[in-house]
Amino acid sequence: MAERKYTSAGTDGWLNVRREPSGIIIALPEYIATEMESSSNGRDHFIVKEGVERGNRFSVKAGYLKTQPPAYRPAASMQFSLSRSILTYATGRARAFTDEGNPIRPGTHPIQLPDFPHHLGAIYLQQSAYAKNWFYLGQGNSVIGKNDRYLHPGGVSNGCITVHPTDWTQLYQYLVLCRSGDEKTVGNVVVVR
Structure with a gap:
């Protein structure tokens, strides 16, 4: 079963990730929900679950996806x-x-x-x-x-x-x-x- 994880970012609120399979680097905002698919060669592979990139596959250096959910607020x-x-x-x-x-x-x-x-x-x-x-x-x-x-x-x-x-x-x-x-x-x- 896929595991829910969340993007963590640097001091500017963005996390650079690699679009799969093209390898193009884009930035995702912090606190975005993802579905972890696998880890290999020091990279976590995942599907974005919200925002404009929802449904797309990416990878990122291991350690930048967090298990602890952010303290989300209502709309x-x-x-x-x-x-x-x-x-x-x-x-x-x-x-x-x-x-x-x-x-x-x-x-x-x-x-x-x-x-x-x-x-x-x-x-x-x-x-x-x-x-x-x-x-x-x-x-x-x-x-x-x-x-x-x-x-x-x-x-x-x-x-x-x-x-x-x-x-x-x-x-x-x-x-x-x-x-x-x-x-x-x-x-x-x-x-x-």
Whole structure:
């Protein structure tokens, strides 16, 4: 029987793994549930059970998959006020904004698990070690230029919910452990005027 294990990551919240059988290196977010298949030649072979890579096979150097489940929380229920530029969540508040010319629409938006390291966040790494860890707001997968609104840190917004970089670490550490039970999302954000 396959064993359930969880990704552990470095100080940036990402774990580099090898896609099997192609050997391409990608990064998975921390705390992702996996199903361990085997261990050989110092590598653990596993299937990802949640997030955008769900169902795909990978391997990683032995020791980076943990048996102890993370301290998961229930789904996040957040609110972003366009007029007040405040994002509220169960354990705090964050300063946030959107592009006035292309604002995120009012309503409820699902918040997905981080999908890949977003290099546009690198300029904010001094304010948050997790600046490249963005949460896609929507159904399915993000499509650049068409369906690509995220919850992310920064000083520039193209219609996403953009959080002040110094408020990002606390929000990220809360959200990354939330689960909705659908193997894809961490909760919802309601955008209000």
